[in-house]
Amino acid sequence: MDKTTFQLRPILPSTADRLREEGGPVYVADSTPGFPCRQCLRDADIGDELILVSHDPFSADSPYRSASPIFLHRYPCEPADESELPLQLTRRQLSVRSYDTSEMMLDAAVIDGQDLNDTLGRFFRAAETARVRIHNASRGCWATDVERKHDLHS
Numbered sequence: 001m002d003k004t005t006f007q008l009r010p011i012l013p014s015t016a017d018r019l020r021e022e023g024g025p026v027y028v029a030d031s032t033p034g035f036p037c038r039q040c041l042r043d044a045d046i047g048d049e050l051i052l053v054s055h056d057p058f059s060a061d062s063p064y065r066s067a068s069p070i071f072l073h074r075y076p077c078e079p080a081d082e083s084e085l086p087l088q089l090t091r092r093q094l095s096v097r098s099y100d101t102s103e104m105m106l107d108a109a110v111i112d113g114q115d116l117n118d119t120l121g122r123f124f125r126a127a128e129t130a131r132v133r134i135h136n137a138s139r140g141c142w143a144t145d146v147e148r149k150h151d152l153h154s
């Protein structure tokens, strides 16, 4: 599957701003990569300020529903390009899970980020896959959701 057939669904800017307002522990990035912001989907530069918050990306109740830790730049940052797999993901070990429209898990894999494009292709080949959710494999931070991209002409 070509990467143009799916679309990243990172945290909504309005949700990110609400979490910033609610606050959390503040970190100053002292290494890179190491502080992945989940709004711009970039690894923070050394000296960037981030907050650590808890985010529930699920849209429906299911036994799998859970919140995960995420870093956000402390101050609003640029929304990510939703058509490209960012280096933040492709250079990490990831946990990738697919869900149906009821948020029930269909498939799951722990992968090297270099294989993300292929794994997304494999998961979306299943017609019942509505959404794929990506977490950092080691620390469990949620990174982004991914949806099938709908062809505007069909």
Ligand SMILES: [Zn+2]
Binding pocket: 037, 038, 039, 040, 041, 042, 072, 073, 077, 078
């Ligand atoms: Zn950011």
